[in-house]
Amino acid sequence: MLRPERASTKMQERGPAHAAEKPVRDTSKPEPIVPERSIAGTALMLVIAIMGCLACLSVGAVTLVDRAASNWSADIGRELTIEVSAVDPATMDQRLDRAADLARVSPGIGSVSIVSEQETRALLEPWLGILGSEAALAELPIPRLVAMTVTDTSLLNLTTLQAALDQEVPGATVDDHRVWTDQLARMAGAMVLGGLGVLILVLSATILCVIFATRAAMAGNKDVVEVLHFVGASHTFIAGQFQRHFLMLGMRGGLIGGVSAILIFLIFQLWVMARRGAADAAQVEALIGSPALGLYGYAGCALVVFLIAFLTAATSRITVSRFLRGR
Structure with missing residues (x-):
């Protein structure tokens, strides 16, 4: 039987070992599977920002053209002429x-x-x-x-x-300018379809960029994914981590692109207002009317930002899920 002093000495000798073996609770924020800030992530965010800016510019231009065509048709429809030969x-x-x-x-x-x-x-x-x-x-x-x-x-x-x-x-005939109205409607429709085509191409290019970036992220974090599989992590959990990462990238990039496009339209509007009365500004106002985007233009840009973020997250999740199912 040990004496008290010897027991105390024994406990002091064993104390550090027990302290080392005792688990220490980590209260710090857990590290994400995909690094939030990396060179590849920053480059992808810039690409998404550029694509978002182009998409918002297309939506804004379509809005201005459609509104101008509607105003032209309304003005022409309010005026008739009688031609006397x-x-x-x-x-x-x-x-x-x-x-x-x-x-x-x-x-x-x-x-x-x-x-x-x-x-x-x-x-x-x-x-x-x-x-x-x-x-x-x-x-x-x-x-x-x-x-x-x-x-x-x-x-x-x-x-x-x-x-x-x-x-x-x-020899007198009534002209309701229907020919001009039909031509304006066809021209506006063609420009709207062209703008929507540009928007689809931009979104398609964004999806392809996200696919390649997701595959590169999966390849760069292959060891982490293997460990997660080993400890029993499900495919849904892993895909959710990548989805969250690319959702934030798409949201930040889309916001940067959308705000940039809106600033471009505001600068254009201020230029037209500052040059009001000059020949170039008068031609612009005669062509498209007011250069202000209006409520529908700003709503369209906001919708594009959310659409880009959604497509980025959905594309990354689908790509990761297919990659994991193929293993």
């Missing part, structure tokens, strides 16, 4: 006045005005070029126009107006 120049003024009177009494039509001969020539000069001189235009049988503004499309009946013109104003 120059079959009898001697009676042109009387026929113009009669056509204007018939238009004024037609339901759904508001203001009616006769386009003067000088205004008609001014309209033709850019198209006729050298023939647009006063002498050349005076020899041409130029038709005259009666401009009308539509106030209520539900009351408008162009068939009745055309029948009245055929009866009382020979």
